[in-house]
Amino acid sequence: MTTTYKSPVAEDSAIAKASVWIDERTSISGAVKEFGRKIFPDHWSFMLGEVALYSFIAILLSGTFLTFFFDPTMTHTTYNGQYVPLKGIGMSGAMASTLDISFDIRGGLLMRQVHHWAALLFVASIMLHMARVFFTGAFRKPRELNWIIGLVLWIIAMLEGFSGYSLPDDLLSGNGLRIVDGMILAIPLVGTWISFLMFGGEFPGTDIVGRLYSLHIMILPALLIVFLAMHLLLMVVHKHTQWPGPGKTENNVVGNPVLPVFAGKAVGFMFIIMGLIFTIASFFQINPVWNYGPFDPSPVSAGTQPDWYIGFGDGALRLIPPGWEVPLGNFTLSLAILVPFALMGVFVIGLFVYPFLESWITGDKREHHLLDRPRNAPFRTALGAAWISFYATMWAAASSDLIATHFQLAMEHVIHFLQFWLIPGTFIVFFVVHRACIALQKQDRAVALHGHESGRVIRLPHGEFQEIHVPLTETEQFELSNYDTFAPVKPYIDPETGKTKGKLRSRLSRWFFADRVEGATPAEVEAAKHHGHGELH
Numbered sequence: 001m002t003t004t005y006k007s008p009v010a011e012d013s014a015i016a017k018a019s020v021w022i023d024e025r026t027s028i029s030g031a032v033k034e035f036g037r038k039i040f041p042d043h044w045s046f047m048l049g050e051v052a053l054y055s056f057i058a059i060l061l062s063g064t065f066l067t068f069f070f071d072p073t074m075t076h077t078t079y080n081g082q083y084v085p086l087k088g089i090g091m092s093g094a095m096a097s098t099l100d101i102s103f104d105i106r107g108g109l110l111m112r113q114v115h116h117w118a119a120l121l122f123v124a125s126i127m128l129h130m131a132r133v134f135f136t137g138a139f140r141k142p143r144e145l146n147w148i149i150g151l152v153l154w155i156i157a158m159l160e161g162f163s164g165y166s167l168p169d170d171l172l173s174g175n176g177l178r179i180v181d182g183m184i185l186a187i188p189l190v191g192t193w194i195s196f197l198m199f200g201g202e203f204p205g206t207d208i209v210g211r212l213y214s215l216h217i218m219i220l221p222a223l224l225i226v227f228l229a230m231h232l233l234l235m236v237v238h239k240h241t242q243w244p245g246p247g248k249t250e251n252n253v254v255g256n257p258v259l260p261v262f263a264g265k266a267v268g269f270m271f272i273i274m275g276l277i278f279t280i281a282s283f284f285q286i287n288p289v290w291n292y293g294p295f296d297p298s299p300v301s302a303g304t305q306p307d308w309y310i311g312f313g314d315g316a317l318r319l320i321p322p323g324w325e326v327p328l329g330n331f332t333l334s335l336a337i338l339v340p341f342a343l344m345g346v347f348v349i350g351l352f353v354y355p356f357l358e359s360w361i362t363g364d365k366r367e368h369h370l371l372d373r374p375r376n377a378p379f380r381t382a383l384g385a386a387w388i389s390f391y392a393t394m395w396a397a398a399s400s401d402l403i404a405t406h407f408q409l410a411m412e413h414v415i416h417f418l419q420f421w422l423i424p425g426t427f428i429v430f431f432v433v434h435r436a437c438i439a440l441q442k443q444d445r446a447v448a449l450h451g452h453e454s455g456r457v458i459r460l461p462h463g464e465f466q467e468i469h470v471p472l473t474e475t476e477q478f479e480l481s482n483y484d485t486f487a488p489v490k491p492y493i494d495p496e497t498g499k500t501k502g503k504l505r506s507r508l509s510r511w512f513f514a515d516r517v518e519g520a521t522p523a524e525v526e527a528a529k530h531h532g533h534g535e536l537h
C-alpha cells in the first residue's frame with residue numbers, strides 16, 4: 001500500500017511561497033529533509049543535555065540585556081541611585097551600575113536574577129548530563145571525542161560563571177577574586193608577575209573587572225558556542241545512543257524523527273525550562289549585592305559562599321592544613337595552595353583520560369551505541385560514585401562554617417572529619433557501590449530466569465510448596481537478560497623474547513571484570529521455563 005504525503009500547508013499560502021523563495025536561493029530543502037528524518041531515541045535522561053542547552057539560551061538572552069546597562073569600570077564613583085541605604089557611599093562604577101540595573105532599570109533586577117539562576121541551572125544540568133553519559137557508558141567508542149569536548153564545555157562554563165559573578169565588584173565577588181589572587185601568587189617563580197599582569201598592579205588593581213568583562217561577554221561565550229556546535233554536530237554524526245530493548249541493536253536507532261515529533265517536543269521543553277527559570281527568578285532572590293556592599297578587603301564575613309560549582313575549589317583549599325609552607329632559599333613553596341591545585345587537577349585529568357583508560361584496560365575497541373545499565377558495569381559505576389564522593393567532600397568543605405553553625409559543631413571537627421573522609425571515604429563508597437551493583441546483577445539474573453516473585457505460595461498434590469512466579473514482559477526480559485560475553489584481557493607471550501607481557505593490564509582487566517555476573521542467555525531462560533517453577537498466567 002502506498003500513502004501520498006499531504007502537506008498541511010496550502011501550496012499557494014504565504015509560508016509555502018516564502019519557503020520556495022528561500023529554497024531557490026539556498027537549496028536548503030535537501031539539508032532540512034535529511035536532518036528532519038534523523039531519528040532520536042527517547043529517554044528521560046537524554047533531557048539533561050537539553051536542559052543545559054535551553055538554560056544557555058536563557059543566559060545569552062538575559063546576558064545581552066545586561067550588557068546594555070552594565071558599566072565594567074573600576075573607576076571610583078559615589079552611588080546616587082534609588083537604593084537609599086547605599087546613597088552617598090563610594091564604590092566602583094561596576095558596582096554602581098549593578099545597583100542601577102537592580103533598582104533603576106525596568107526589568108533589570110528580573111534579568112539579573114534570570115541570568116544568575118540560569119547560570120546555576122546551566123552548570124547543574126551539565127554535571128548531571130555528564131554523570132548520565134558516564135554511568136551509561138555513552139563516552140565509549142566512537143564518542144570519546146565528544147566526551148572531551150563536553151569536559152571543555154564544563155570548564156568554560158565554570159570560568160564563565162566565576163568571571164560573571166566577579167563583575168559586580170561587590171564584597172562577595174572581591175573576596176572570590178582575592179582567593180584567586182592568592183592561588184596565582186602561589187605559583188612558583190611566575191605567580192607574582194601573573195597577578196600584577198591580571199589585576200593591573202597589586203590586588204585589587206584597576207583593571208580586573210574590564211578584563212573579566214571581555215572574557216565574560218565575548219571570548220568565553222564565543223568559545224562556548226564553537227565547542228557546543230562541535231558537540232551537537234558530533235552527536236548528529238554519531239547518532240544518539242539508545243537504551244537496550246526489543247528491536248534495538250548496535251546498528252539501528254529506534255525513536256522519533258526530528259520533524260515534526262522531536263523538534264515539536266524540544267521547542268515545548270525549551271519553553272518549559274525558560275518558564276521555570278523566569279518563575280524561580282521572579283520569586284527567589286539571588287546575589288543581593290546591595291546587602292554585601294562594595295568590595296573592601298577588611299570586612300570579610302563568615303558564611304560567604306561562592307556559587308555552588310566553584311565550591312569544590314574553595315573546599316579543597318579549606319581541607320589543607322593552614323600554613324603548610326616549605327621555604328626554598330628566598331622563595332616559599334605554598335603547599336597549602338599547590339596541593340589543593342593538584343587534587344583538583346587529579347580529579348579533572350582523571351575525567352579526561354577515563355574513556356581511553358577503560359578501553360585500554362578492558363581491551364574493548366568495539367563501537368557502542370547501546371547503553372549500559374549502570375549496574376552491568378559495576379567497576380565503572382563504583383568508580384563514578386567514588387568520584388562523586390571525592391567531589392562532594394571537597395564541595396561540602398566549602399560550607400564547613402555553615403555546617404558547623406547549623407549543626408552546632410566545632411568548625412575544626414567538621415574540617416577534620418572531611419579531611420579524613422576525602423580519601424578513605426572515596427574507597428569506602430567504591431566498595432559499597434561495587435558490591436551493590438553485583439547484588440543487583442544477581443537479582444536481575446534470578447528474575448530473568450524465574451520471573452517476578454508473586455508472594456503466592458501453593459502446595460502441590462504431593463506436598464511440595466512452590467511460589468508462583470509472574471512472567472516478565474518482553475521489554476523486561478530483554479533488559480534483564482542483557483548479556484555481554486566480553487572477557488578480561490589476558491597476558492601473552494612475546495614470540496621474539498619469550499617473555500610474558502601485558503601482566504599489569506591483565507591484572508587491571510581482571511579487576512575491572514571482578515565478580516561480574518553474566519546476564520541470563522536466551523538458552524538459559526528457555527531451560528528455566530521448563531524447570532518446574534510455577535508461573536502465573
Ligand code: HEM
Binds near residue numbers: 146231
Ligand atoms: C554546555 C554544555 C553541554 C551541552 C549544552 C550539551 C548538550 C548535549 C545534548 C543536547 C546532547 C544530546 C542529548 C543528551 O544525550 O542529553 C548531548 C549529548 C552528549 N553529551 Fe553533551 N552537552 C554539554 C556538556 C557535556 C559534557 C560536560 C559532557 C561530558 C563530559 C558531554 C558529553 C556528551 C556525550 C558523550 C553525548 C552523546 C551522548 C549519547 O549519544 O548518548 N556533554 N550533549
Ligand code: HEM
Binds near residue numbers: 059
Ligand atoms: C554560560 C555563560 C554565562 C554564565 C555561566 C554567566 C554567569 C554570570 C553570573 C553568575 C553573573 C553575576 C550575576 C549577578 O550579579 O547576580 C553574570 C553577570 C553578567 N553577565 Fe553573564 N554569564 C554567562 C554568559 C554571559 C553572556 C553571553 C553575556 C553577554 C552577552 C553575559 C553578560 C553579563 C553581564 C553584563 C553581567 C554583569 C551584570 C550584573 O551582574 O548584573 N553573560 N554572568
